[in-house]
Amino acid sequence: MNFDFDDDHRELQRAARALLDDRCTLRDVRSVFEGPAPFDADLWDAGAAMGWMGLAVPEADGGLGLGYLELCLVAEELGRALAPIPLSSSVYLGIEALLLAGSPDQRARYLPRLAAGELIATLAVQERRDRVAGFDLQTRFEDGRLHGVKAPVPDGECAGLAVVVANGGSTLALVELDGEGVRREPLASLDPSRSLARLHFDGAAAEVLGADGDGRHLLDRLYDRAAVLFAFEQLGGAQRCLDLAVGYAKERYTFGRPIGSYQAVKHKLADVFVAVELARSNAYYGAWALSTGSDELAIAACLARISATEAFQAAAEEGLHVHGGIGFTWEHDAHLFLRRARLLAVELGAARRWKRTLVHRLAARP
Amino acid sequence: MDLDDTPEEATFRAEARAWLEGEVEPLAPGEAPAAISEFEDPDEIERSRAWQARKAEAGWACFTWPVEYGGRGGTSTQRSIFAQEEARFRIPPDVFTAGIGMAGPTLLAHGSDEQKRRWLPGMARGEQIWCQLFSEPGAGSDLAALRTAAIRDGDEWVVDGQKLWSSAANLADWGLLLVRTDPDVGKHAGLTYLLVDMRSPGIDARPIRQITGGANFNEVFLTGVRVPDANRLGEVGGGWSVALTTLMNERSSLGAGGTGGALGVRALIALAAATHDERGPLLGDDAVCEAIADCYVRSKGVVYTSWRTQTAMSRGVPPGPEVSIAKLVAGRMRQDMMALALDLQDLFGAVVASDPAADHLPWDHGYLFAPAARIGGGTDEVLRNIIGERALGLPPEPRVDKGLAFREIPTGR
Numbered sequence: 001m002n003f004d005f006d007d008d009h010r011e012l013q014r015a016a017r018a019l020l021d022d023r024c025t026l027r028d029v030r031s032v033f034e035g036p037a038p039f040d041a042d043l044w045d046a047g048a049a050m051g052w053m054g055l056a057v058p059e060a061d062g063g064l065g066l067g068y069l070e071l072c073l074v075a076e077e078l079g080r081a082l083a084p085i086p087l088s089s090s091v092y093l094g095i096e097a098l099l100l101a102g103s104p105d106q107r108a109r110y111l112p113r114l115a116a117g118e119l120i121a122t123l124a125v126q127e128r129r130d131r132v133a134g135f136d137l138q139t140r141f142e143d144g145r146l147h148g149v150k151a152p153v154p155d156g157e158c159a160g161l162a163v164v165v166a167n168g169g170s171t172l173a174l175v176e177l178d179g180e181g182v183r184r185e186p187l188a189s190l191d192p193s194r195s196l197a198r199l200h201f202d203g204a205a206a207e208v209l210g211a212d213g214d215g216r217h218l219l220d221r222l223y224d225r226a227a228v229l230f231a232f233e234q235l236g237g238a239q240r241c242l243d244l245a246v247g248y249a250k251e252r253y254t255f256g257r258p259i260g261s262y263q264a265v266k267h268k269l270a271d272v273f274v275a276v277e278l279a280r281s282n283a284y285y286g287a288w289a290l291s292t293g294s295d296e297l298a299i300a301a302c303l304a305r306i307s308a309t310e311a312f313q314a315a316a317e318e319g320l321h322v323h324g325g326i327g328f329t330w331e332h333d334a335h336l337f338l339r340r341a342r343l344l345a346v347e348l349g350a351a352r353r354w355k356r357t358l359v360h361r362l363a364a365r366p
Numbered sequence: 367m368d369l370d371d372t373p374e375e376a377t378f379r380a381e382a383r384a385w386l387e388g389e390v391e392p393l394a395p396g397e398a399p400a401a402i403s404e405f406e407d408p409d410e411i412e413r414s415r416a417w418q419a420r421k422a423e424a425g426w427a428c429f430t431w432p433v434e435y436g437g438r439g440g441t442s443t444q445r446s447i448f449a450q451e452e453a454r455f456r457i458p459p460d461v462f463t464a465g466i467g468m469a470g471p472t473l474l475a476h477g478s479d480e481q482k483r484r485w486l487p488g489m490a491r492g493e494q495i496w497c498q499l500f501s502e503p504g505a506g507s508d509l510a511a512l513r514t515a516a517i518r519d520g521d522e523w524v525v526d527g528q529k530l531w532s533s534a535a536n537l538a539d540w541g542l543l544l545v546r547t548d549p550d551v552g553k554h555a556g557l558t559y560l561l562v563d564m565r566s567p568g569i570d571a572r573p574i575r576q577i578t579g580g581a582n583f584n585e586v587f588l589t590g591v592r593v594p595d596a597n598r599l600g601e602v603g604g605g606w607s608v609a610l611t612t613l614m615n616e617r618s619s620l621g622a623g624g625t626g627g628a629l630g631v632r633a634l635i636a637l638a639a640a641t642h643d644e645r646g647p648l649l650g651d652d653a654v655c656e657a658i659a660d661c662y663v664r665s666k667g668v669v670y671t672s673w674r675t676q677t678a679m680s681r682g683v684p685p686g687p688e689v690s691i692a693k694l695v696a697g698r699m700r701q702d703m704m705a706l707a708l709d710l711q712d713l714f715g716a717v718v719a720s721d722p723a724a725d726h727l728p729w730d731h732g733y734l735f736a737p738a739a740r741i742g743g744g745t746d747e748v749l750r751n752i753i754g755e756r757a758l759g760l761p762p763e764p765r766v767d768k769g770l771a772f773r774e775i776p777t778g779r
Contacts, residue, residue: 001673267751269758274691274694280671285666359658359659
């Protein structure tokens with residue numbers, strides 16, 4: 001058994017970290033956060049030059065043809081850095097949807113451009129605040145035309161291509177967002193370093209992705225794959241929050257001693273450490289299942305998703321708390337992590353949904 | 367990443383399985399392995415001894431110990447593979463946790479050649495049941511505050527005092543005994559580690575009835591007990607570092623219980639599917655699903671963390687303080703899981719199962735036993751301190767007893 005990443009994977013991870021340390025400091029994240037641009041285009045280009053978007057895309061489709069283990073570790077670094085780029089939308093969801101169900105023609109048209117970072121993709125599922133993802137969908141796809149409204153769509157402001165869940169979930173439609181019949185409306189995001197938009201489709205030209213009628217099944221499989229990649233982003237973010245809080249707890253004195261020497265603080269941080277380590281172990285299992293194409297992915301994705309969501313949230317909330325009043329200020333970076341943790345916690349559906357899915361999948365097992 | 371065995375591991379696994387198939391019955395599908403035992407049935411103890419002896423005779427015991435001391439000179443990976451295979455068979459509960467799990471590794475780390483030759487081979491063959499005589503009424507989690515005293519008399523030590531919470535002390539042949547040999551130095555510096563023959567005159571082990579109704583842990587009175595100095599492990603006054611080896615092994619062996627969690631979750635799902643309220647099976651209730659999922663995520667997290675540790679060990683990296691995670695998480699998880707199972711049955715959750723061997727786990731006994739996993743081998747709080755200080759490098763809690771001789775340390779009594 002070898003339940004770890006190998007040296008060549010780690011080398012790629014180190015290279016990603018070096019680039020991000022240089023080009024994606026928290027000051028850089030903040031300039032996207034407080035500025036008008038929906039993402040950091042320079043960082044996106046630098047990542048494209050490193051091949052990040054095409055890591056798990058076969059060479060025949062214009063990618064590097066490496067694998068998911070490499071992508072997992074890059075995701076961990078992006079999470080650690082709070083990278084303000086639309087990689088999760090474009091790669092974990094957009095590219096994966098095409099790899100899962102794209103026709104040869106669709107793959108040829110889009111994958112090389114997506115893998116090179118020249119095109120950004122996203123996935124549009126939810127429509128209304130009072131209807132959670134996948135329920136009571138009104139968007140219609142008929143005769144090659146798309147009608148309806150999708151919101152919120154992550155990175156909908158900057159994406160050029162969207163996979164749209166239509167016809168009550170039975171259809172996945174592929175639509176170019178720069179064409180006729182598409183209107184974008186930015187939405188204020190809880191995490192302004194990751195943009196959200198409302199997309200209006202008024203007879204936009206679209207085509208079916210995968211077999212019509214198979215949408216719900218495809219979406220489940222897409223979510224399982226993406227869950228593992230999101231988990232690594234969450235893991236990276238959680239570890240960084242823990243590192244920052246531990247550093248502060250050693251330096252900050254109160255009543256004559258470092259706050260980290262008080263059991264109330266120490267035990268809080270120990271609990272975060274435990275959550276992060278469990279999340280790491282569950283994420284590794286997800287990485288194994290994803291990279292080997294195992295049937296275990298159906299369970300492993302749930303474990304990785306639930307564990308990582310809880311770890312990032314605990315690390316962001318308790319990490320901020322350990323910083324006390326300073327952690328509550330706009331100037332301090334703790335809220336950047338808190339906001340990202342919240343966005344990622346709901347982007348693929350809340351932990352509650354994944355827990356229900358997990359138990360029903362376990363119950364259905366022989 | 368590759369979860370499959372290497373060719374060598376696969377060969378080893380096949381050999382282990384073939385041997386086990388010739389020796390014991392496999393578990394039936396869905397059959398639970400031997401539950402936690404409080405060893406009140408003498409036949410059960412004899413079955414445990416006989417199984418250990420059989421394994422040792424055939425070379426399947428104490429894998430990582432050197433061959434000359436009754437082991438196999440093998441690897442920790444082999445040990446885990448054998449344990450995985452053994453768990454598929456109907457084997458008796460293990461009465462050797464304190465011996466093979468704790469005394470063995472402590473002897474290997476701190477014993478002289480003569481001491482290792484004297485105890486280890488018999489231990490591997492299941493000839494000795496061991497117990498740990500560490501805790502005391504006035505010490506508890508502050509283990510180094512113990513008061514049981516040993517005074518040197520020629521080649522012997524004379525021990526007087528009282529120990530508490532000593533599992534299996536009433537059955538044990540040998541005890542791991544931590545004593546104070548110098549009250550005039552700091553509390554950690556005055557301790558010495560002895561191995562005591564539990565049949566020695568002056569030892570009185572009295573079983574204490576536990577919340578489960580069982581009585582396998584004990585208070586042990588030591589009155590003028592003579593222990594030869596040849597039974598001392600480590601230096602006089604050096605007992606604390608020897609004890610730390612025991613404690614580390616205790617925590618990792620107790621934490622290994624987390625692997626049983628996934629099995630419990632399957633039983634919990636079956637229970638929730640078979641139990642109905644006015645809206646249908648309880649498995650359809652979101653709150654129930656979430657609670658079950660919480661247990662499963664934690665139990666698998668513990669298992670996969672142990673896989674990471676195993677992989678690190680196979681690459682020559684020693685396990686770090688993160689192994690304390692397993693006991694901390696698994697203990698709480700078991701308690702939550704058992705409580706949930708009782709909740710699912712409403713008032714029937716308060717009825718003691720008449721047939722624990724039926725197709726459900728004995729949840730009521732499990733619930734009553736669960737606190738033990740959160741207390742024994744270090745409480746949750748002690749483990750959080752260890753994680754905070756050794757894994758995260760946080761500063762220690764200031765201690766008012768620091769720099770004081772043990773004699774001068776204020777106490778509540």
